[in-house]
Amino acid sequence: MTATEADTNLSVGQRATLLEVVDLSTTFRTERGMVHAVDGVTFTLDRGRTLGIVGESGSGKTVLSRSIMGLLSGKNVIRTGSVKYEGTEIIGYSAKQMSNVWGAEMSMVFQDPMTSLNPVMKIGKQITESLRRHLGVDKDEADKTAIALLKSVGIPAPEQRLGEYPHQLSGGMRQRVTISIALACGPKILFADEPTTALDVTVQAQILDLLDEQQRERHMAMILVTHDLGVVRTRADEIIVMYGGKVVEQAPTSTLFASMKMPYTEALLRSIPRLDMPSHTRLDAIPGRPPNLISPPAGCNFAARCRYVQPRCLEERPPLVAAADPGHFYRCFFPVGTPEGDAALQANISAGTAVAAPATRSSTTSEES
Amino acid sequence: MAGSGTAHLRDPESTLLRAEHLVVEFPVGNTGLKVHAVSDVSLDILPGETLGLVGESGSGKSTTGRALMQMPSPGSGSVTLDGQEITGLKSNDLRELRPQMQMIFQDPISSLNPRRRVGEIVGEPLRIWKRGSAAEQDALVDATLEAVGIDPSAAKGRRPHEFSGGQCQRICVARALMLDPKILICDEPVSALDVSVQAQILNLLQDMKERYGLTMLFIAHDLAVVKNVSDRVAVMYLGKLCEVGSPDDIYARPAHPYTRALIDSIPSADSETNTHEGVRLTGEIPSPVAPPSGCRFRTRCPSAQELCSQVEPVMREVSPNQFVACHFPLHDENSGTAVGSPA
Structure with missing residues (x-):
């Protein structure tokens, strides 16, 4: 997004609201009818804060994050409402305008690190692609930055990794690479859509710690989309619970767990x-x-x-x-x-x-x- | 950890399924290298018991489940079902035995044939084995579908895509129960399901276990899920067993550093702080093509010593009914000396 526009609108003051979503709805036109995937969602996100979005599959949590980022295109997607980034309305931005936002201002880490990396492109190229586009740096400079990024996300021997392909890395390593790509241009908001669901529990803890640490260092806002209440409880400042496309509960994390x-x-x-329940405890399933x-x-x-x-x-x-x-x-x-x-x-x-x-x-x- | 030994096995007379020294290896192309998927694993299950097998991906837990089913047979080791040795059976004899061992898989939708109707899918085992008349078969299909919470009159004429993941898993459970198996092997049966549906299926398996007197091997990576369903838990790492014991003991007082680390990595919806404390594993599971010498966990273990790289730990009892393969377990009632930290 254009920095000048954003600056003039940045009258919000100390709270430093970064993202303001008002009554956002997203509807898909399908053969079977209109699917109301996201229905009237409103929230604000401040700089440096983490918002957790929780829900089952089909609750609209992924569509919501993609809709905010403008990743859903096509004539069968209907978006209404308002998404203001640093005070500027970004609904209605063309794909070309959005491409200045993607990567540089907002970026996303997806669930499956294998399918979100290009299997036939070397890792170095995938990281430096956005650096060269957004920051206009030359190849050597971009490579240096890429090495620093890989080091900061905990990848051993980063110089060597630049020339490798995604299949040569394990799942956890690949997710570290996608995080370094997402962080490359210093975005102000990071969307993490089920970033650890495809990973083992020991690796999940490492990746969540990494996201925490990077967020603190960069004073970046984060939207953490997950189905796991355990993950958001320890990581989010505020939580939105979605059900059937609607926000059904929204509260600061401690409030939510203290008085849902x-x-x-x-x-x-x-x-x-839960681990603290004796074994064979009958679960309260949701019918x-x-x-x-x-x-x-x-x-x-x-x-x-x-x-x-x-x-x-x-x-x-x-x-x-x-x-x-x-x-x-x-x-x-x-x-x-x-x-x-x-x-x-x-x-x-x-x-x-x-x-x-x-x-x-x-x-x-x-x-x- | 991650060692061998059979100290945790019980009286062979009392066990329904007993596997000793299972080894499964897969060749890597024609390089002469081998993937050591399962290396000298021994386990046993009593009638009516649920054994939970837990571990990260790549730990060999699914391969162990399949080796027990003889698909494929283990490279070496023995598996006995009800006292009968089943490794090395001829294919016809093995086929006769198959109805006694059934399996449920991770992805319920892809384990049902999309082109067939639910009634045919669930009734097929009966037709193959020619159990009863057509009317009897039909009645049994109805009763079993009813038992797993699927309305037979509405469901039998439909195809799998018309059902949700949770319902498909119920159908898979019904199909597995048709031949009245002695043992049911569940390989990650709830990990593809939503949390709300997961609880429905876990409760269903518990109900079916009581109703049909099932013995189960429950393979999963989620420790809380395994604790919920199991009578006994075995923790696996890189093709070896680390710790075996009752779920309540293992989770309250893990003796293996790996078990401790697994428990500490779980983010909990009940406490705000626990993920930032405790043991955090660094690195990832090593390649099973060239596993570390000695204890296979030593490369990531916070208490690893010189000894761990030289000598493989053997399974031993550290407290009643809790067995661990580790040189420096976190607690050990059977040795009065230095516990947790080597002298």
Whole structure:
């Protein structure tokens, strides 16, 4: 993005808001109908902060991050709302304008390090490509920077790696390379889309530490997209929980875990086996599966799977409302830990419907046990 | 760690499946080199028990599962099922034995034939083995689908793509149960599923185990998942076993430095700090083509000493029913001397 425009609009003051997303929706036109993959998402991200986006597959978390970066193109993608980067609206930027943003201002680390690297291009070339384009440095200079980058992400013998191909490296090493590519031009926002899902648990910890360290050094903002609440709990300042394309809960990390309001967040946390549970503990599975985004249910998206569900939830869509704590929002009529929520849960337990939620989904087979 | 030995094996009379000194090696092209995928692994499973086999990718846990199934047979070592030696069986005899051992795979969608209907897929084992009349077969298909939480009347005429990943995994479970197997080998059965669906499948496997009296080998990389389903856990590293014991013991008091490191690397949704403390492994798993001498974990081990590169540790009991292959275990009740740190 053009630096001059950004500077004039940078009147935000000390909070240094870097990214402001307002009511962003992304819809795909498909043969089967319109898929509302992201539906009215609003948040702001400050410099140096980490936002965690959590959800199951199909919740819209990946589409959201790609939509913000303008990576979804084509006439069958409809984007509405506003994405302001350093005060400048970037929705409506052409691919050519966006190419000045990609890499230099925002960049992304993808889930699968094998498919996000070009298998027939040497690693050195892949790293220096954006350096030479955005920073206009010559080849020797770019190579030096690439070596420094590889060293900073913990790759041994970086000089030698420049001439190697991705298949010569292990999964963890490849992910380090994609991180060094993403960091090459000093972006202000790093999107990390499930950066460790394809990696082993010991390597996952190394990569998350690396991202942490690089973020601190560069005072970079990060959006960490994951399905693992454990990963965001220890790494994010703020968390957005997505379900069926909508934000269902949004709060600073400590607030979210101290006083979660959304039954979905609670259910997600309860369904994960934990190391401190004795073995053979029965898990609280979430019955059913996520809603159909082509014809979403009339009421709350989560109603069909919710322990707290009441008749109202099936008819009326709950709005995103503010909780007592600052910055905490949720989308529920009968929130967890409130008298209404407790009453709803009690009513369902006594009616024997607390676990087997009403089957309002289109699916014809029984799901859930 | 990562050593050999059979101290952790139990009375052969009492075990349903027993593998001793399993070795699986694959040649690397025609270079003369070999991938040492499984090197002298011994394990046993009691009837009705679930053994969890945990390790990073490349540790040889899937290869071990497949060697037990004789697909392919291990290069050397013995596998006995119910006292019968099954390595070296002729293909016909082995085929007769197959119904007793069934397997569930990681990706439920690709392990179902996309062109066939669910009713045919689940009923096929019965038709192949000519069990009962057509009506009896049909009734058993219905009952088993019902048991795994799939509505048979709606599902039998449909094809796998019409189901979600979780439902496909239920169908795979139903198919594996059709011939009333003695042992079920589950190879990463939940790692391709969403967390919410993962819990459904774990609960289902637990229910099926109780209902059908199943014995299971549960292979996974997720320690919390393995702890949840297992009666006994074996930790693998680079083709060797490191530690064997009850899940509650192993997780509360790991004796192997590798087990400790694995547990410490898990980010937890319950605590805000634990990932930044404890043992953090550096580097990656070495190549199984040229594994380190002595203890295979020594190149990444925080407590490695000279001895570890020379002598391979042997499995021994460090506390009741907890076995570890390490020269310097984190705790050891059976040696009054220096524990954790070498003298």
